[in-house]
Amino acid sequence: MIRWQMGTVQQVIAAEKGMQQLTMLMEDGASARAVHYTDVMPEAKPGDKLLLNVTAVELGLGTGGVHFVAGFADGAELLRMPKSEATSIDGDCPATDAIRSLGDTGHIMKLRYTPLQRSVVSVEAPESPYHGLFRQSLDLAGTPVLIGELHSMLPAAVCRIRALQPEASVAYVMTDGGALPAAFSRHVAALRGLGWLRGTVTCGHAYGGDLEALNKFSALLAAKHVLGADIVIAAMGPGIAGTGTEFGHTGMETAELINAAAGLSGTPVVMPRITAADPRARHQGASHHLRTVLTKAALQSAAVPLPGGLPASAQERLERELGVSAHAHVRHTFPRMPHISQEEIRLNQADYPVPITTMGRELENDVIFFEAVCCAADYACGLLRRNPNPHGPTG
Known part of the structure; x- marks a missing residue:
């Protein structure tokens, strides 16, 4: 079961790599916090009306007391969104540059067979620059x-x-x-x-x-x-x-x-x-x-x-x-x-x-x-x- 509510963005509290934290005005007039992932959706701004998954908060579960943004009331926002860019965490990691350069060419799906499934370049996959490495017999050598x-x-x-x-x-x-x-x-x-x-x-x-x-x-x-x-x-x-x-x-x-x-x-x-x-x-x-x-x-x-x-x-x-x-x-x-x-x-x-x-x-x-x-x-x-x-x- 999923419990949905609509809310309007009041404020962008914080914006980090791949995520925004929002204050929402709910339909019942209450204020609530929400997490919005920007790897697959556009960034939200004050006044945007969003569809929220409120299930965990209503059940009192340990999600930090936040709702999660499922989409924009105006679904056309998604159609205007540019191609996804690499969403890895900020920080210098030269070993991953070759994978980032491949963009969205990966064929391995995560969250498979759900409406939010997304393709990734899995490190072992044929399109990965490390595919040849993983075809070898590898171990951790005591690590x-x-x-x-x-x-x-x-x-x-x-x-x-x-x-x-x-x-x-x-x-x-x-x-x-x-x-x-x-x-x-x-x-x-x-x-x-x-x-x-x-x-x-x-x-x-x-x-x-x-x-x-x-x-x-x-x-x-x-x-x-x-x-x-x-x-x-x-x-x-x-x-x-x-x-x-x-x-x-x-x-x-x-x-x-x-x-x-x-x-x-x-x-x-x-x-x-x-x-x-x-x-x-x-x-x-x-x-x-x-x-x-x-x-x-x-x-x-x-x-x-x-x-x-x-x-x-x-x-x-x-x-x-x-x-x-x-x-x-x-x-x-x-x-x-x-x-x-x-x-x-x-x-x-x-x-x-x-x-x-x-x-x-x-x-x-x-x-x-x-x-x-x-x-x-x-x-x-x-x-x-x-x-x-x-x-x-x-x-």
């Missing part, structure tokens, strides 16, 4: 792959890596477990603008990255061999869908990422979802999402670094929840990492301009969550120091 369940883990991990190894090249693989447009992520835009990310690969039905890929395997390989990443971070875009059941959540994709990274001879490192602040009992300590992934879904081995400095009772509970000592789950390793203080994490994030929150909570409200992410980043940096990768992009 650390930091795997996260929540999008907020991305900026926290990048800030930590930058503090420890600023020379490391980091690429982000954005899966389709959350928001599908890369343009929706303020963190991707900020990290790319700062030059802290080498580039972004959007895979599955996620779209709008510097590179597009059909699946997680190709995306990981593109991050390594096209973008030249020393460390790959793989996580969904903003948002996560869940049902309160054991397997009914999109965080299950982290098991797929573990299997893909290991199967491609990379080194999967899980950023564990640990919290002491979530009011939901199933997410207290090690989230039930993480427990299910590690004990029932991941078929390959992964490192799951755990934060140090916890009280003995908390440490014992965490290890018990994750089955650290259970014989059935010995495929994973759980290295204990040195304690990272709240002040150190705050210093790591001091130069980052966008607030980092997890489920609406900032650092001081959920320190253990951020420490767990940073410990995983520490572990990945340690792997890099022990086995530095001298190779840049092979494409």
Whole structure:
């Protein structure tokens, strides 16, 4: 079911690459915020009457309280729109120039068989300049792959890596477990603008990255061999869908990422979802999402670094929840990492301009969550120091 309403643009709050944020006057006289993607529609201006998808807001779901623009009341606006230009995130990414130059010649469809399906130049496709590369037998050659369940883990991990190894090249693989447009992520835009990310690969039905890929395997390989990443971070875009059941959540994709990274001879490192602040009992300590992934879904081995400095009772509970000592789950390793203080994490994030929150909570409200992410980043940096990768992009 889709719930529609009409609204009139009052103000353009912000305009970013591929997206506008709008204030709308709704038909009932209320004011509301809306997101308008400009990769497939013209930019909106005050006075324009727009058709809005209001479903998520009316259902009280976690979309940030915004509606999404579906089209102009005057449909002829679309017919007057010039050909789409490349919509990759702002930032210098020379490895993708050859793909940008191809414009809209791609034949791979994302959001397939929907009214919003769009063609992309997928990095592996015959029209891609990297097609020949992907016809070879490629692997990750031990590259650390930091795997996260929540999008907020991305900026926290990048800030930590930058503090420890600023020379490391980091690429982000954005899966389709959350928001599908890369343009929706303020963190991707900020990290790319700062030059802290080498580039972004959007895979599955996620779209709008510097590179597009059909699946997680190709995306990981593109991050390594096209973008030249020393460390790959793989996580969904903003948002996560869940049902309160054991397997009914999109965080299950982290098991797929573990299997893909290991199967491609990379080194999967899980950023564990640990919290002491979530009011939901199933997410207290090690989230039930993480427990299910590690004990029932991941078929390959992964490192799951755990934060140090916890009280003995908390440490014992965490290890018990994750089955650290259970014989059935010995495929994973759980290295204990040195304690990272709240002040150190705050210093790591001091130069980052966008607030980092997890489920609406900032650092001081959920320190253990951020420490767990940073410990995983520490572990990945340690792997890099022990086995530095001298190779840049092979494409």
